[in-house]
Amino acid sequence: MAVAETASVRRAVRGEGIVLGAILLLALVLWGWAPAGHTLQPYYVAAVHSMSQNVSTFFFGGFDPAGVVTVDKPPLAFWTQTVGVWAFGFHPWVIAGVQALEGAGTVLALNRVVRRWAGPYPALLAAALYALTPIVTAVGRDNLPDTLLVLLLVLGAYFLTRAIEETSTRWLVLAGVFAGLGFLTKMLVAWIVLPAFTVAYFVGAEESRGRRLAKIGLAGLVTLAVSLSWPVVVSVWPGAKPFVGSTTDGSVWQLVFGYNGLTRLFGGGEGISGAYGSAIGADLGGVPGPLRLVNAELGGQIAWLLPLALAALVVAAFRARGATRRVRAGWTLWGGWLLVGAAVFSFTGGIFHGYYTALLAPAIAALAAAGLTTAWRWHREGGRARFVLPVAVAGTALTAYVLLDRTPSWLPWLRYTVLALAALAVISALVREHRARVVAVIAGLAAIVAGPAAYAVETAARPITVLEAGDPTAGPAGTAVLGSVRTLVPAKDSSDIETAFLRFVDDATRLGPGQAQILDYARAQAPAARITMAVEGGSYGADPFLLHTDARVAPLGGYLGFDPAPTVMQLRQWVDSAQLRFVLLPQAYVDLGRRMKGAQPASGGAGDNGTAAIGQRIGWLMKSCVPVPPQRIGPDAAGSGVLFDCARR
Structure with a gap:
């Protein structure tokens, strides 16, 4: 019996590995495939070329080899791309390859952390849902810092999960280190996950309240130290250095709290922040408000599974009393990540790009996957809870229909196909027979992923302009046009x-x-x-x-x-x-x-x-x-x- 069980476990592990490998391959194809060319943001590509030629330019994140000015972000993401250039020579494909590998790393890390929390099936589903998120495909094909940012924060979530499981100071400190590295990738936006990290550890760790608070405080200090390490060195550097880009006075702190900080949250601002905000518009993602993430600009990018993820979180909150501390901590981690991030992005009144929402994708994928697999378990167990699964599939399909209906001329048959698949899945789920359940699973998953998958494939297949590379957008709707020239020339007809x-x-x-x-x-x-x-x-x-x-x-x-x-x-x-x-x-x-x-x-x-x-x-x-x-x-x-x-x- 033991030998048979061991063989069964091995087959299950092997099958899980094959499925995960297929998901990773799919992700790499979406992010690396370039039938129409692979246009990257030339600003950052040029910076990486300059950084590869000079150690000083490399350290400061300089834009040019003459050392005049830095780029408008901290340099960690460009350091990784520069290492790729040092290894394989300068070519945009090298940079694109680094980005694709970082994206694949996020898929793998998300799978590992969700597996520890919810099991192998939710982990595989979360990895697939993340890989098929349209805005993730758009960002993964670009050379923006967001790809590395998301990887670092998901790795931080993994270390946090280990810390909760083992009540370990070391793992918790590592989570703080990776949150700090996220800051060195894109500054204050990386700290969006810190409330979720903090509350999840406090809820999940099995030790005294005082020890939990002390460890959280230590991890916070580590996060702060790592976050401020590069800005402090730049600030006190005694020798020649480039002017800090996108500031009025060359101060790295103005970059942190001004251009990349408070003016993005609250809008307004003068100097460079005001000029940049006027040039691109502060509402590329639509008017701030509670429904911003599902509006015409952002809905097709990130909102396909958002209602499902939020519904799963609500159900989990009502049933939290019977859950273990570790399970509650997982829901707290991903739920806090999503709620804080959604609130920030929904009400940000300053400079905002739709691709920022890629930061929400891991949390949405994890919550949606855990919610679906939980609903499937309830369906198999019977009782009133068995109706949760058909409702979840139907609701997600209706969301997809609404989003697809916003581009009626693009694949007009797809929105009706999604509804038909959902109807088949719901009817099959109500028939309590094995074959019908198999049909329900296949049709339900197809209804859930058809819309975002079509957007992702469209994004991978269509050519983009240089302008779009600076503001990547998924799907057929295109992107906003930057009206920079209007701030330079007062003309009635420009x-x-x-x-x-x-x-x-x-x-x-x-x-x-x-x-x-x-x-x-x-x-x-x-x-x-x-x-x-x-x-x-x-x-x-x-x-x-x-x-x-x-x-x-x-x-x-x-x-x-x-x-x-x-x-x-x-x-x-x-x-x-x-x-x-x-x-x-x-x-x-x-x-x-x-x-x-x-x-x-x-x-x-x-x-x-x-x-x-x-x-x-x-x-x-x-x-x-x-x-x-x-x-x-x-x-x-x-x-x-x-x-x-x-x-x-």
């Missing part, structure tokens, strides 16, 4: 300017023949200059040079050009000390300059939303430097921007 700006952005991944000739000319004329050429136009102006060459090209103004880095005084100093001779004004900005007609403020400062920095630089350039005739540069230079020679003043 459609022509907007078209030119969008073309300029989409060209950011390509180095045209004219641009190459301009760079070659600058190199030949000023071979000893510390900075071969400076480029106006934010990251999109400098990206082609930083992506395709190792030249020391300096971007002016950071990401969107709003940063006061360098100032006009610094530009003068660079020119006077022969560190810089040439400045390129891209053609799109030449066109913008002609339309500005002196509309920019004369002096910089926080109150002008950062746009004065651009106007000051362009104004100085026009007055202090001389345009180089394009025929002197090369046959293709015309139309690739205007190169200014600042040595000929």
Whole structure:
């Protein structure tokens, strides 16, 4: 008997491994497959290229090899991508591969933590539901920090679960370490999970209240120490360092609490935060409110299983009295993660992107999987609780129908198919016979995953623009268009300017023949200059040079050009000390300059939303430097921007 049981266990474990392997393979295909090309956010790709060339640039998260400005996030996510570049050489596919592996790591980690809490079947289902979440596919195919952020926080949840099981200080401290590493990936948003971590350990650990509080306090101190380690070093660094991007004063604390902190939560803000918020709009995810996560902008990204997850959490709360401490802790962990995250994202009044909701996906997947498997167990046991499963399937299918009905021209048959599958599942579930139950399981799962899976496949198959790479969106609905140019040019009808700006952005991944000739000319004329050429136009102006060459090209103004880095005084100093001779004004900005007609403020400062920095630089350039005739540069230079020679003043 023992031998037979051992063999049965081995077969079950082997089968579980095969299913998990298939889920991981599916995830890697969704995130790595690129039939229409794999467009990444060029801003961060260029930064990784720069970081791979210089240790100082690597540590500070510098955007450019000349060390002018950093990216607008802490560097941990880009450190991992840079390590991949060091190992395999610089290519966007290397960065995409790192991202896909991090996403697969999240699938595996989620499976492990849910398995310890709820068992093997909920763990496999949670892994599959997470992999098929549409916004997870969109983010997994991009190079944003969110992929690593979610991995680190799910690993933190795993260590927390171990700490609860074993009443272990070591595991709890490790959970704090990984929450801190999440902060070094995307700052304050990583702390969304801390209330859930805290309450889950307090609810689940079997030790005295005083010991629980002491351990929670210790883990909190560790989280704080890890979180602040890099900002503190940057803040006290005594030597030369890049200007901290997306700030007005180069302070890393302004980046933490301003641009990446409170202004994202509450909106408003001046300086860079105000400029960036005006440029992209503070409501890309729709108007803040209790129904934001199910609105037209976000519903198709994250809301497919949200009602199911919330319903499972409510049912678990009513039945918590009979559960073990460990089971209650699991519901508390994932429920707290979801509720706090949903509240933050629903009511955030500042800069908000729909892809932020990928942070909710592990909690939704874990709760939905545990809820479905619990409902299935109740269905098999009989009694009144057996009706929970048909209701759960029907409710989830109705949610999918509503979301699919928002894009009626895309796969119009799918929403009716989902309803038909759900009806088949419900009818089969009410027939208490083995074959009918099998049909109920297959049809029910198909009804639940058909909608999000179709969105995920659509996301993996369609091409995206450079602009969309900065704001990834899943499914057929597309993404919001950034109206950055409207903050720069006061025009009643800016459609022509907007078209030119969008073309300029989409060209950011390509180095045209004219641009190459301009760079070659600058190199030949000023071979000893510390900075071969400076480029106006934010990251999109400098990206082609930083992506395709190792030249020391300096971007002016950071990401969107709003940063006061360098100032006009610094530009003068660079020119006077022969560190810089040439400045390129891209053609799109030449066109913008002609339309500005002196509309920019004369002096910089926080109150002008950062746009004065651009106007000051362009104004100085026009007055202090001389345009180089394009025929002197090369046959293709015309139309690739205007190169200014600042040595000929």
